[in-house]
Amino acid sequence: PNGWTPEAAREKAARAYELDRKHIFHSWSAQKSLNPMVITAAQGSYVWDGDGNRLLDFSSQMVNTNIGHQHPKVVAAIQRQAATLCTIGPAFVNDARSEAARLIAERTPGALDRVFFTNGGADAVEHAVRMARLHTGRSKVLARYRSYHGGTDTAVNLTGDPRRWPNDHGTAGVVHFFGPFLYRSQFHATTEAEESERALQHLEQTIVFEGPSTIAAIILESVPGTAGIMVPPPGYLAGVRELCDRYGIVFIADEVMAGFGRTGKWFAIEHGGDVVPDLITFAKGVNSGYVPLGGVAIAPHIAATFDDRPYPGGLTYSGHPLATAAAVATITAMAEEGIVENAAEMGEGVLGPGLRELADRHPCVGEVRGVGVFWALELVRDRATREPLAPYGGSSPAMTEAVAAAKAAGLLLFVNFNRLHVVPPCTISEAEAKEGLAILDHALTVADGHTV
Numbered sequence: 001p002n003g004w005t006p007e008a009a010r011e012k013a014a015r016a017y018e019l020d021r022k023h024i025f026h027s028w029s030a031q032k033s034l035n036p037m038v039i040t041a042a043q044g045s046y047v048w049d050g051d052g053n054r055l056l057d058f059s060s061q062m063v064n065t066n067i068g069h070q071h072p073k074v075v076a077a078i079q080r081q082a083a084t085l086c087t088i089g090p091a092f093v094n095d096a097r098s099e100a101a102r103l104i105a106e107r108t109p110g111a112l113d114r115v116f117f118t119n120g121g122a123d124a125v126e127h128a129v130r131m132a133r134l135h136t137g138r139s140k141v142l143a144r145y146r147s148y149h150g151g152t153d154t155a156v157n158l159t160g161d162p163r164r165w166p167n168d169h170g171t172a173g174v175v176h177f178f179g180p181f182l183y184r185s186q187f188h189a190t191t192e193a194e195e196s197e198r199a200l201q202h203l204e205q206t207i208v209f210e211g212p213s214t215i216a217a218i219i220l221e222s223v224p225g226t227a228g229i230m231v232p233p234p235g236y237l238a239g240v241r242e243l244c245d246r247y248g249i250v251f252i253a254d255e256v257m258a259g260f261g262r263t264g265k266w267f268a269i270e271h272g273g274d275v276v277p278d279l280i281t282f283a284k285g286v287n288s289g290y291v292p293l294g295g296v297a298i299a300p301h302i303a304a305t306f307d308d309r310p311y312p313g314g315l316t317y318s319g320h321p322l323a324t325a326a327a328v329a330t331i332t333a334m335a336e337e338g339i340v341e342n343a344a345e346m347g348e349g350v351l352g353p354g355l356r357e358l359a360d361r362h363p364c365v366g367e368v369r370g371v372g373v374f375w376a377l378e379l380v381r382d383r384a385t386r387e388p389l390a391p392y393g394g395s396s397p398a399m400t401e402a403v404a405a406a407k408a409a410g411l412l413l414f415v416n417f418n419r420l421h422v423v424p425p426c427t428i429s430e431a432e433a434k435e436g437l438a439i440l441d442h443a444l445t446v447a448d449g450h451t452v
């Protein structure tokens with residue numbers, strides 16, 4: 001597209017890489033040892049690297065491009081909006097912002113019909129927590145171990161993964177609990193039903209011992225993403241809702257990664273039945289990350305807290321026209337083109353069965369889990385002991401080699417510790433899914449070499 005040629009890409013890539021290494025300070029990284037990949041163009045499910053090679057993007061760029069790369073309707077909507085009105089202050093009204101809020105409100109469960117727009121996921125979490133605290137007059141927030149909620153101050157302290165450790169200065173009022181995860185059960189459970197019941201008992205005990213009158217909110221990802229794509233067992237989310245009702249706690253569902261089609265539903269919490277949280281945080285898939293955007297969808301009783309009293313928070317770019325125009329085009333195209341349904345079908349019909357078949361043949365695969373286009377392979381050194389192929393919070397030659405083998409064969413994966421995440425765009429075709437599974441087969445053979 002746009003005169004892209006491998007030669008031009010190579011030339012640009014060399015300079016981009018050089019300037020990056022000189023001037024860019026990268027996220028979550030030791031700067032000196034980095035060797036980041038150059039991406040020069042993208043289309044649909046594919047990206048092109050600095051050497052002009054095409055790679056199938058099973059990472060969706062941080063689980064972001066739900067609608068695929070360079071969707072023509074979204075690109076055109078951004079261009080149209082840019083030609084008309086690039087930016088306005090947050091206190092003004094604009095059609096892109098208003099329409100985006102309507103389209104989101106129509107899709108959220110229950111009556112979450114008010115939207116506060118943010119710049120991304122972490123600040124959505126910050127604001128959801130602030131709303132919950134002001135609504136309840138309480139300060140503590142309970143969050144899961146094995147979770148990710150963002151890199152800003154409160155969000156990173158809520159996060160239940162090792163990225164919190166160096167950032168945690170003992171933020172007052174954040175308490176972690178274990179959620180359900182049968183494969184590595186904290187509750188010695190052997191069935192999903194047991195895991196769910198015991199995880200709920202543990203959560204209730206946490207509430208009781210922390211003091212219900214001190215707890216503003218429980219935040220959890222409807223399906224934890226970065227921490228391992230653990231689809232909650234039936235009944236768990238309904239149980240959390242009941243506990244929140246019983247103790248007057250605000251239920252925040254973090255749908256930043258799982259929302260907007262990723263799981264084959266508009267919101268992942270819909271898999272839990274009729275569960276309606278009080279606040280939903282979203283970002284990424286809302287406009288497939290084409291322009292930074294996040295937000296909080298708010299239930300009427302929480303919004304009403306600020307009917308006569310000012311909400312003490314705001315952002316210059318809240319509901320930015322370019323970002324919300326992209327959201328309108330993304331949500332509209334997803335609805336018109338059956339993209340959420342495609343994610344469900346690809347998960348059920350192709351990715352799920354394909355990944356399970358790989359697991360049957362590769363001893364390095366301890367567990368396959370997921371839904372829609374949201375899957376994780378938990379790699380182990382030993383299936384019997386479930387010893388992970390990389391330590392919690394770390395990497396290993398086995399994982400590095402497997403990922404490099406996939407990349408050399410034309411497949412980009414999302415990797416975390418001992419897990420390979422298979423998270424392609426929701427628009428993925430059957431042929432592309434099968435192409436990715438074939439390369440994954442090869443990468444898993446490399447990882448098998450590191451098993452006992």
Ligand code: PMP
Pocket residue numbers: 062119120121122123125148149150151221225226254255256257258283284294
């Ligand atoms: N919550 C969840 C569930 C996420 O997955 C992420 C990002 N991966 C965030 C919050 C933070 O979003 P952002 O990086 O846009 O701040």
